[in-house]
Amino acid sequence: MFGVSYFDAASSAPLHPVARQALLAALDEGWADPARLYREGRRARLLLDAARETAAEAVGCRPDELSFTPSGTVALHRGVAGVLAGRRRVGRHLVVSAVEHSAVLHAAESLASDGGTVTEVGVDRLGRVTADDFAGALRADTALACLQSANHEVGTVQPAAEAAAACAAAGVPLLVDAAQSLAWGPVDAGWSVLAGSAHKWGGPAGVGLLAVRKGVRFAASGPVDERESGRSPGFENLPAIVAAAASLRAVRAEAGAEGARLRELVGRIRASVPELVGDVEVVGDPVRRLPHLVTFSCLYVDGEALLHALDREGFSVSSGSSCTSSTLTPSHVLRAMGVLSEGNVRVSLPLGTPSSEVDRFLAVLPGVVASVRAELGAPAASAGSGGASELVVDALGKRCPLPVIELAKVIGDVPVGGTVAVLSDDEAARLDIPAWCEMRSQEYVGESPLPGGGAEFVVRRVV
Amino acid sequence: MFGVSYFDAASSAPLHPVARQALLAALDEGWADPARLYREGRRARLLLDAARETAAEAVGCRPDELSFTPSGTVALHRGVAGVLAGRRRVGRHLVVSAVEHSAVLHAAESLASDGGTVTEVGVDRLGRVTADDFAGALRADTALACLQSANHEVGTVQPAAEAAAACAAAGVPLLVDAAQSLAWGPVDAGWSVLAGSAHKWGGPAGVGLLAVRKGVRFAASGPVDERESGRSPGFENLPAIVAAAASLRAVRAEAGAEGARLRELVGRIRASVPELVGDVEVVGDPVRRLPHLVTFSCLYVDGEALLHALDREGFSVSSGSSCTSSTLTPSHVLRAMGVLSEGNVRVSLPLGTPSSEVDRFLAVLPGVVASVRAELGAPAASAGSGGASELVVDALGKRCPLPVIELAKVIGDVPVGGTVAVLSDDEAARLDIPAWCEMRSQEYVGESPLPGGGAEFVVRRVV
Numbered sequence: 001m002f003g004v005s006y007f008d009a010a011s012s013a014p015l016h017p018v019a020r021q022a023l024l025a026a027l028d029e030g031w032a033d034p035a036r037l038y039r040e041g042r043r044a045r046l047l048l049d050a051a052r053e054t055a056a057e058a059v060g061c062r063p064d065e066l067s068f069t070p071s072g073t074v075a076l077h078r079g080v081a082g083v084l085a086g087r088r089r090v091g092r093h094l095v096v097s098a099v100e101h102s103a104v105l106h107a108a109e110s111l112a113s114d115g116g117t118v119t120e121v122g123v124d125r126l127g128r129v130t131a132d133d134f135a136g137a138l139r140a141d142t143a144l145a146c147l148q149s150a151n152h153e154v155g156t157v158q159p160a161a162e163a164a165a166a167c168a169a170a171g172v173p174l175l176v177d178a179a180q181s182l183a184w185g186p187v188d189a190g191w192s193v194l195a196g197s198a199h200k201w202g203g204p205a206g207v208g209l210l211a212v213r214k215g216v217r218f219a220a221s222g223p224v225d226e227r228e229s230g231r232s233p234g235f236e237n238l239p240a241i242v243a244a245a246a247s248l249r250a251v252r253a254e255a256g257a258e259g260a261r262l263r264e265l266v267g268r269i270r271a272s273v274p275e276l277v278g279d280v281e282v283v284g285d286p287v288r289r290l291p292h293l294v295t296f297s298c299l300y301v302d303g304e305a306l307l308h309a310l311d312r313e314g315f316s317v318s319s320g321s322s323c324t325s326s327t328l329t330p331s332h333v334l335r336a337m338g339v340l341s342e343g344n345v346r347v348s349l350p351l352g353t354p355s356s357e358v359d360r361f362l363a364v365l366p367g368v369v370a371s372v373r374a375e376l377g378a379p380a381a382s383a384g385s386g387g388a389s390e391l392v393v394d395a396l397g398k399r400c401p402l403p404v405i406e407l408a409k410v411i412g413d414v415p416v417g418g419t420v421a422v423l424s425d426d427e428a429a430r431l432d433i434p435a436w437c438e439m440r441s442q443e444y445v446g447e448s449p450l451p452g453g454g455a456e457f458v459v460r461r462v463v
Numbered sequence: 464m465f466g467v468s469y470f471d472a473a474s475s476a477p478l479h480p481v482a483r484q485a486l487l488a489a490l491d492e493g494w495a496d497p498a499r500l501y502r503e504g505r506r507a508r509l510l511l512d513a514a515r516e517t518a519a520e521a522v523g524c525r526p527d528e529l530s531f532t533p534s535g536t537v538a539l540h541r542g543v544a545g546v547l548a549g550r551r552r553v554g555r556h557l558v559v560s561a562v563e564h565s566a567v568l569h570a571a572e573s574l575a576s577d578g579g580t581v582t583e584v585g586v587d588r589l590g591r592v593t594a595d596d597f598a599g600a601l602r603a604d605t606a607l608a609c610l611q612s613a614n615h616e617v618g619t620v621q622p623a624a625e626a627a628a629a630c631a632a633a634g635v636p637l638l639v640d641a642a643q644s645l646a647w648g649p650v651d652a653g654w655s656v657l658a659g660s661a662h663k664w665g666g667p668a669g670v671g672l673l674a675v676r677k678g679v680r681f682a683a684s685g686p687v688d689e690r691e692s693g694r695s696p697g698f699e700n701l702p703a704i705v706a707a708a709a710s711l712r713a714v715r716a717e718a719g720a721e722g723a724r725l726r727e728l729v730g731r732i733r734a735s736v737p738e739l740v741g742d743v744e745v746v747g748d749p750v751r752r753l754p755h756l757v758t759f760s761c762l763y764v765d766g767e768a769l770l771h772a773l774d775r776e777g778f779s780v781s782s783g784s785s786c787t788s789s790t791l792t793p794s795h796v797l798r799a800m801g802v803l804s805e806g807n808v809r810v811s812l813p814l815g816t817p818s819s820e821v822d823r824f825l826a827v828l829p830g831v832v833a834s835v836r837a838e839l840g841a842p843a844a845s846a847g848s849g850g851a852s853e854l855v856v857d858a859l860g861k862r863c864p865l866p867v868i869e870l871a872k873v874i875g876d877v878p879v880g881g882t883v884a885v886l887s888d889d890e891a892a893r894l895d896i897p898a899w900c901e902m903r904s905q906e907y908v909g910e911s912p913l914p915g916g917g918a919e920f921v922v923r924r925v926v
Contacts, residue, residue: 235668239667
């Protein structure tokens with residue numbers, strides 16, 4: 001009938017054949033303790049050294065600057081903590097972009113709850129920080145600044161080199177989270193600390209990278225441990241490390257051609273979805289972006305229902321909609337961008353995705369979205385003029401996308417110049433009602449809190 | 464000519480065939496993010512849940528009490544930190560045995576350097592704490608007590624159940640490091656927190672276990688993360704977790720028969736080595752011990768030279784001698800026991816070790832030790848009576864085992880009742896000269912510091 005298309009490489013990529021092969025070989029050759037003097041230990045040490053050289057070459061650093069960690073999250077946590085501790089005498093101020101991975105933002109919260117201060121640099125509607133904003137956040141007591149190479153949810157490439165120059169001028173080390181981009185190439189020079197994650201490039205789970213440039217003040221946190229330059233405690237996960245390094249090299253060898261091919265496929269999705277589906281906002285930078293990733297949001301659509309419907313059609317995608325998160329809040333990235341979060345879909349193509357799978361996705365998507373919209377009773381199009389000039393819609397207790405659907409249903413019932421007030425206690429409404437106004441060229445007046453919780457969101461009909 | 468015998472299972476065991484098989488299957492089925500809603504994610508979640516149930520059954524806890532960590536070291540670090548933080552209001556006192564794994568002792572140092580206090584409970588000459596000593600160390604402000612199930616260097620089984628009873632009476636949680644014993648069976652009930660390490664039982668590297676009983680106050684340290692009950696951040700290393708759980712079950716199924724068989728082989732080594740080699744101290748409890756592990760020390764032998772000589776003969780063993788450590792200090796376990804550290808060898812047999820390999824080890828060892836001793840000019844046997852009643856031997860600048868060899872060479876030169884003073888600045892001398900006196904029934908008088916560094920160790924000839 002139809003195939004299965006896994007379109008969530010940005011969460012975890014399927015294991016690359018080279019990774020699998022290297023892992024199998026290293027299971028036989030690399031299970032012993034590389035710290036031991038006997039033959040099995042020496043063999044393990046040789047494998048570990050070779051993997052470190054390979055990975056360092058791909059990262060663009062010296063082998064002795066690179067430590068392997070158990071995950072990208074741990075690399076970020078230890079990288080942030082290590083520089084904060086090493087530069088404690090400078091100060092306890094941390095700069096992060098508002099769209100960093102949650103591992104960085106959680107490390108920032110940890111600092112804040114421990115008495116440090118954090119500045120979050122905002123992004124534009126494409127999800128990009130400006131180098132000026134980033135530079136402006138640096139202070140005399142800034143211990144560290146963090147900026148991702150590219151965003152994991154919307155694919156926007158950040159100005160890492162400009163940020164690094166600003167940081168260098170201010171004498172502040174820059175940590176670059178390169179988890180999403182390392183498959184495609186090294187990060188531009190200028191970073192002080194870099195983190196990566198092997199299962200994002202087709203390596204195995206269980207391996208992260210933490211590179212710390214010589215000269216950066218770094219004090220590993222927690223109990224001492226002699227492994228990995230003291231930066232990541234515990235027995236090395238050697239077979240997985242070997243597989244991670246081998247697959248990074250293999251992926252890089254294909255990156256040029258494969259990146260161009262996937263960039264074209266993603267370009268096709270970016271161009272087609274608004275036409276095929278309607279009432280869609282494609283988010284993220286259309287040009288300065290990762291080759292394989294695109295995110296869009298569909299008005300009047302429940303993200304979880306859409307995910308399940310796509311899953312039934314054989315497509316695995318992720319979503320930043322509030323209804324797909326355990327906390328019922330929209331993705332912090334979409335919030336920081338101020339874009340629509342309802343009916344959100346992230347497509348991230350693994351290496352080798354055939355164009356026929358993208359064709360099938362584009363063929364299936366319109367019907368899937370239409371059926372989800374129909375189930376929710378979404379409005380078809382803007383209606384006539386109507387009577388009362390002020391309407392109140394009580395959407396309290398209703399979850400995304402229902403508040404926006406209720407608003408869209410009645411906007412045609414007030415005359416141009418009239419207002420609709422939507423009462424809602426759904427977190428996503430704060431983001432999605434203004435985003436709907438922007439998409440529909442209506443005026444978003446503002447919100448005011450309700451005594452019993454939630455808020456009143458007021459919209460003025462303009463067209 | 465001869466085979467290769469890997470006798471260092473206590474460092475890292477070769478991968479169990481069941482682990483290899485499970486890992487291969489899970490590489491295909493379990494690479495996706497178990498937190499995702501689509502089919503690949505749901506499949507990964509099922510594998511993770513099943514692995515947790517299997518591991519929890521082997522540990523003897525509820526699945527929701529068990530978290531997977533990237534290593535045994537990380538399990539210990541996070542286990543100690545989590546209870547210390549959770550019970551901070553009780554106090555900041557930590558009790559550990561003096562022979563815990565370095566990961567526990569480093570966590571203790573970390574607490575001490577952060578203003579907490581630590582009590583190290585000493586051990587007897589067999590490496591065992593008494594439940595009374597352990598109970599006596601508990602105070603009103605004790606947040607946590609740590610005791611291994613069995614020692615990793617000498618195999619001595621600790622009185623974990625009695626310690627747990629004492630802790631329960633005092634209202635103090637007990638953390639049991641079960642890394643060395645988990646292959647052989649669950650730890651007796653009564654523990655509050657338990658840690659393990661998969662590559663010690665034939666599972667893959669990259670997986671540790673951290674079990675925390677319901678009701679234990681536990682506050683995970685560091686940035687928050689939603690995975691593994693918030694106790695171990697980062698993407699789960701799922702294929703390795705699946706392999707770890709499957710191999711633990713498989714190993715347990717063989718534990719009864721294989722434990723009895725290895726116990727007999729180790730018993731043979733314990734009995735034969737002193738006879739075959741001479742001037743040997745077999746250390747650790749002869750009865751209450753791990754089945755597969757034995758440690759002995761050879762007088763007048765350089766541990767590193769012995770390791771290399773055994774390696775050339777095809778035997779991979781480890782050593783707690785000072786000359787094999789980067790810090791030139793003897794193992795903290797041997798020091799705490801007060802036993803000889805020179806020429807130290809730990810043999811730990813992997814599952815399935817054929818008795819013929821042990822036979823070959825016992826056949827090869829005497830010649831290897833003799834040649835190492837000959838190279839060092841070790842004394843053959845005690846000599847005549849001699850002249851001066853007080854001799855001074857200057858061994859300053861000489862490393863283990865040379866100070867003891869110099870002592871042994873001249874003890875026969877003083878009359879019974881006379882003394883030999885050994886001048887030495889080697890850390891191991893403090894342990895090995897008293898240990899030699901004990902083995903040789905000579906009287907150790909004591910040490911006094913030298914003005915230029917090092918010390919004078921005085922021995923009185925008795926026999």
